[in-house]
Amino acid sequence: MKDANAIELRNISKRFGKVIANDRINLSVRDGEILAILGENGSGKTTLMNMISGIYYPDEGQIFVHGEEVTIRSPKDAFPLGIGMIHQHFKLVDVLTAAENIVLGLSGPTKLDITAVATRISKLAHKYGFDIDPFKKIYEMSVSEKQTVEIVKMLYRGANILILDEPTAVLTPQETDALFGVLRNMRDAGNAIIIITHKLNEVLALSDRVAVLHKGKYIGTVETKDATVESLTEMMVGSKVTLDIDRPDPVDPVLRLKVKDVTCVNKEGVITLNHASFTAYGGEILGIAGVAGSGQKELLESIAGLTPKESGEIDYYPPDKEAMDITKLSAVEISRLGIKLSFVPEDRLGMGLVGAMDMVDNMMIRSYKKGGFFWADRRAPKTLAEHIIGTLEIVTPGVSTPVGKLSGGNVQKVLVGREIASAPTVLMVAYPVRGLDINSAYTIYSLLNVQKMRGVAVLCVGEDLDVLLALCDRILVLCDGKVTGIVDARTATKEEIGLLMTHTGKGARKDG
């Protein structure tokens, strides 16, 4: 009776109010197979998987597990079926160890034999090639270790159908490779694996088959070996898009920002930025590359006056004026001096915007201080919000809709739109296209180019080297808080940058 399909979905639909998140989706994954679900942001990938894992209940359609029709009303129903989902945001208790988290909520003998649990975990780890310390506390773990705990938790509970929601978004390239190795081992052991992603190279590297969704509709499933980047992109976006990013030549670059020997130390006493020096010019885009957590955040925040500097100096060269030392200034003081410095932080809804507030209130984050003592001006921000909706083609019911309800691309447009509206002289953007679909990403690239042509010094932290190489004029590479090189983006190669990203050069690695 055993069907080759671990999971089969037939005509699954899900609506949220007026929005159709999934429209009659048909999909199947076999045992011993890795299926990649590919789609732009908002194409309904996560919604679909949430229905398999019991978080949502489908409005229509049937789900079959190993050939039998099932009803999954909650994650409690999904577990006995062997379905385990690893979410983008981990669901672990920080103060407990890996082993404790893994057995948390499981029924068993009254007396917990944690050694036996640890042995079983080690066996699983050995079987699939995980690297896990059962007695390490979660708060001491890196993101990738936490992810390992989540995966082992599912396997420990007997899951043989694993769903991973964008597992590589938070990983370094090396960690991604390690994860892929483990996933291949799990597939070879006969498990069915579904991986949600929008990174094409990962799809091609890892999966056996690819199912493509587009705007909530099922486009089709193809064998990975028959697919190419171009063919998948075409399926994903509906029509062929050009992968070329425009790069106009810089118009007479002028010195705008000089960073000398800046060092930052975080609350835990770890050096996050180590004697970083560079210059940024108006009229060019300076890319900043590096493995996640190499000091990119601190670099931008120290310039913006949000992170205190241990030592070093930052000079700002305004157009037609004397240089100013902004090393010791806070964000408030910088803006009070009339320095037009704009910053699009990595954490859009946690720092740049307030998700629960509407667009007008979010525009006011930058402007509410203007005017008299008591009243806050709401009229100018409202006009600005309407202007941004119009020029950046933001899809929203109106200026009074909370920005947290918009899609990722539109949220980023709101943020970038606000930051460039103040006519900045320096524009810093961190991971500007992370989580955005291709069309939104191109909109952002062209916005950055427009700023560059206006003579703005653009600093762009990115993770996709292809994009940085195509968009930027120069690329600064960070490794372990150090600037390991600044290269000409027109002539540099990916390999060159990759080397700078992973080698500090002088063998001065931190111990332990």
Add this chain to the structure above:
Amino acid sequence: MARNIHGAHEPLLHISKREDCGFLRACAVRLVAIALALVVCGVVIVALTGLNPVEVYAGVIDGAVGSSRRLWVTIRDTLSLLLVAVALTPAFKMRFWNVGGEGQVLIGATATAAVMINFAGKLPAPLLFVAMIAAAVLAGMVWGVIPALFKAGWNTNETLFTLMMNYVATQFVAFCVVYWENPAGSNSVGIINANDKAGWLPPLFGLTYGWNLVIVVLLTAFMYVYLRYSKQGYEIAYVGQSVNTARYAGINVKTVIIRTMAISGALCGLTGFILVSGSGHTISTTLAGGRGFTAIVVAWLSKLNTFTMMLVSFLLTFMAKGAIQIASQFSLNENASEIITGIILFFVLGCEFFINYRVEFRHRRREG
């Protein structure tokens, strides 16, 4: 369990988020909820006491607003409850859990009483009032700012801190009561300045509680405007929503925390002034009467909208006054009315679910 799953049963109820519930529709849902609550209360009354529920309801209404005097007492108590709720609102908007309203009210009341007792006859009447208000506001402010300083400086837990400050305030009042005891041996302060009524808020427009009314309504309106349209109101909202965003926007988070708690404490202190000067004319450890805690319910039930708070604090005070009436009229326990209040609150709070979500039954979905 596992067998069930394979039976392919849909859940009986299916819940989904409502797009946008119109204002009229929301009002209708709430009215239906109150009507249902009254029906359920009626059933409970009949089942437990055998009394005619209509008579009991009439008793509640009679007790709360049955005579001009009763009406005004209800209004007076509504106003003091409302002012505490208004005072707590900026702190809650900042996500600062000020559960120390009780202590801040008490300490403001004590400061008022101190000025009344010590300066009556020594200061001209207008100056005496200014001194009383200043003392009350300052005392409440200090009581509110202390936990805020610790929160801003060392990120201490403000819920515990403000709660503990309540007990300190109560003990402080107990000490003052002994100190000001009048007459000796009564273990109470008695009516302060009973003879010359110095420091008693005079009637306004011929209304005994006219000043209470004017002060509280003005402050309610002011708080609405302050939170919605002022720069400081925006700073409070940003800090409440995301401290990171506030820092990014160049807001000094510590200043905002301290300033907002100063306002919150000051208004609580002012409530203390109104309770002493405008209604009770005495001071005791139970003067605040739980208003500091009831006001938390009022503030959140009203979703921090100060105008809605007028309605909610009136409803709660109305039921409390009605309780006293039916307790004596039908020789019921006072708790009877609390049961009624509880049932009404249950329905009113519960109906929010139906405003935010749509519930569909299995068969309906199949057809659609």
